[in-house]
Amino acid sequence: MLSGSAWADSQLNLTQGVTEISRQVYDLHMLVLYICSGIGIAVFAVMFWSMAFHRHSKGVKPATFHESTKVEMLWTAIPILILISMAVPATSTLIEMENNDNAEITVQITGSQWKWHYKYFDQDIEFYSVLSTPREQYENLDGSSAAKGEHYLLEVDKPLVLPINKKVRFLITSDDVIHSWWIPAFAVKQDANPGFINEAWTKVDEPGIYRGQCAELCGKDHGFMPIVVDVRSEADYELWLEEQKMLIAQAAAAEKASLSAEASMDEMMQLGEQLYLANCAACHQVNGAGLPPAFPALKDSPLTTGDINAHIDIVYNGRAGTGMQGYGKQFSLKEIAAVVTYERNAWGNNTGDVVQASHVNAVAGDVSADGGAEPEKAAAASAPAKEEAAPVQAEEDLSKVYSMDELMAMGEKVYNTSCVACHQPTGLGLPPAFPALKGGAITTGDVGAHIDMVLNGSAKNPAMQAFKAQLSKTQIAAVVTYERNAWGNNTGDLVQPADVDAASAK
Structure with missing residues (x-):
């Protein structure tokens, strides 16, 4: 049984919230609850009274009338009146909930797996809000979880900050899958759909911290996507705006300074580890082993031990059609350089590469404030340093002929x-976005078209990305050969690096 204090602390009803709309929703809820409760009491009272006083043992004989126009009119009219009494306030409340007129502040909210991005219109302020609960509290890494904090899984590094007594309009969308932005205290719950913008609004009367969650099952870390709104007085909100603008200016200055700085391996590894554990470990795991096929391993991966530019590009821009999102808007250039450095030297990868912010800037197409060299020239000039001289990688031998077994x-x-991750270990794919390769037209048809698709991607299907910047020509020859002879395809085609080189020259 519940103790008295536990019973008192339990929530048995809808909360009233801290906005006028939330109170209207609460009043509507209570009105409907009272009406339904009254109907239930009346129906059961008549039923039990009839059972008690009209039972056969008392000798009561049932009435013999067949129909009554008056009764039929009553049991039609009374429910209509009841429905009207509920529909009128419900319609009024719903109309008011959708009324975004005269909003004083507009905030764009974008859901991503698994974080929120907030952008203040007319303020040039935007940031990501990510779960800040320590991993030790929710991952049983050492056999015993740490003690849970007061706001376990409901705390973030950067809350959304709003002023009291201001009507705030929300434009809600998504970068990937369907999310749902839900703050119970505001009576705001709106889906975030990719490719669409939904609207909502709030006007909070009381300052304070208000918490919510993503209310749509959006993937493996759905439970780690909290929402925190910090509502402040108008004066404190203005101070916060000035503080954010100052921080943005400082960040821009630091970004500019990082382009000419040379950070050490130790500094970049330490920063990279912090960022990786907070933002990447959920998918790729703390040990870099990943969760194949959706989240590939980074340990001993061709990506993290191969071409550095391709590695930087996928961290900065992400990869369309997969769970890998770009971090170019979330991280600074130095932070991306640190993550790439960490991934290339952790878990035994040990490439020795120390990526600098200038190299990331070059690969990203020169995103620095003052502009700079052309990306190709800048990339060559800012190649990552190594703590020790590394052997020069041998140039790819395109004339070498490989056997079927080798390929x-x-x-x-x-x-x-x-x-x-897309086409599955069995080659059956995930149609229609990722078509089957087993018995597929592309893998059993024209070899040249197959090579071209792997090299350059598909214009008809944006989910199929180009691999010419990520894989060597030998690797492309090998994977095309494999796809044309695996899963029973058995075309017998043997694609050599020279074939891929000839196709890329067209």
């Missing part, structure tokens, strides 16, 4: 690290 072994490895 199949190499191709299977490349496929399992770069293609399996």
